[in-house]
Amino acid sequence: MSLLEIKKRIKIAEAKSGRSDGSTKLIAVSKVQPNERVQMILEQGHHIYGENRVQEATAKWPAFREQFDGIELHIIGPLQTNKARAAMELAQAIHTLDRIKLAHTFARLAQEMGACPDIYIQVNTGAEPQKAGVLPANADAFITEAVSLDLPVAGLMCIPPANEDPSRHFKMLNNIASRNGVNGLSMGMSGDFETAIANGATHVRVGSAIFGGRVPT
Numbered sequence: 001m002s003l004l005e006i007k008k009r010i011k012i013a014e015a016k017s018g019r020s021d022g023s024t025k026l027i028a029v030s031k032v033q034p035n036e037r038v039q040m041i042l043e044q045g046h047h048i049y050g051e052n053r054v055q056e057a058t059a060k061w062p063a064f065r066e067q068f069d070g071i072e073l074h075i076i077g078p079l080q081t082n083k084a085r086a087a088m089e090l091a092q093a094i095h096t097l098d099r100i101k102l103a104h105t106f107a108r109l110a111q112e113m114g115a116c117p118d119i120y121i122q123v124n125t126g127a128e129p130q131k132a133g134v135l136p137a138n139a140d141a142f143i144t145e146a147v148s149l150d151l152p153v154a155g156l157m158c159i160p161p162a163n164e165d166p167s168r169h170f171k172m173l174n175n176i177a178s179r180n181g182v183n184g185l186s187m188g189m190s191g192d193f194e195t196a197i198a199n200g201a202t203h204v205r206v207g208s209a210i211f212g213g214r215v216p217t
């Protein structure tokens with residue numbers, strides 16, 4: 001598939017669910033992809049990218065930023081507290097706030113740095129033990145606490161369980177966001193971004209459908 005094809009499918013999904021053209025942002029997930037493939041997408045003018053690991057992102061993106069203007073980076077993988085500063089210095093958004101300790105670290109560093117990327121709270125909608133994220137039952141309280149720390153809470157994020165219909169999870173995330181007055185919804189990947197758009201996604205995170213399969217590490 002190509003970037004153009006994915007953009008076309010996003011447009012169609014927006015139209016089908018009565019959403020306005022361009023209301024969904026496409027995050028091109030470039031983790032583990034060879035630099036040549038990323039370069040190709042950059043040359044096609046795409047400027048929003050997602051990375052899982054801070055270390056990989058720090059190694060990769062400063063050089064691209066010297067070459068291309070206006071790159072917006074989103075950290076979408078689990079974040080260790082000791083990588084918070086590096087993530088905040090590098091990225092415009094972090095999608096994986098999932099614990100109070102990390103919220104306090106963000107708040108302290110934001111004070112120090114005088115700036116903070118957009119923060120998304122990850123919700124473990126399937127309550128899967130191996131998956132990061134706040135449990136749905138704790139989400140309201142967690143959002144309230146993050147907001148009270150003055151964090152710029154831009155949205156919620158989820159990764160539905162692999163073998164379930166994702167709609168239920170996307171709807172759940174949308175409900176939690178609505179009742180807490182949160183606007184952003186980071187949901188939908190290569191296999192289900194159209195379903196996510198139908199359920200209100202503001203940001204879809206698409207990797208392999210744009211770049212091709214990831215080389216196993």
Ligand SMILES: *Cc1c(COP(=O)(O)O)cnc(C)c1O
Binds near residue numbers: 031
């Ligand atoms: C890898 C990854 C994606 C992209 O997955 P694809 O199936 O390749 O589109 C999206 N979100 C997160 C959190 C990821 O780790």
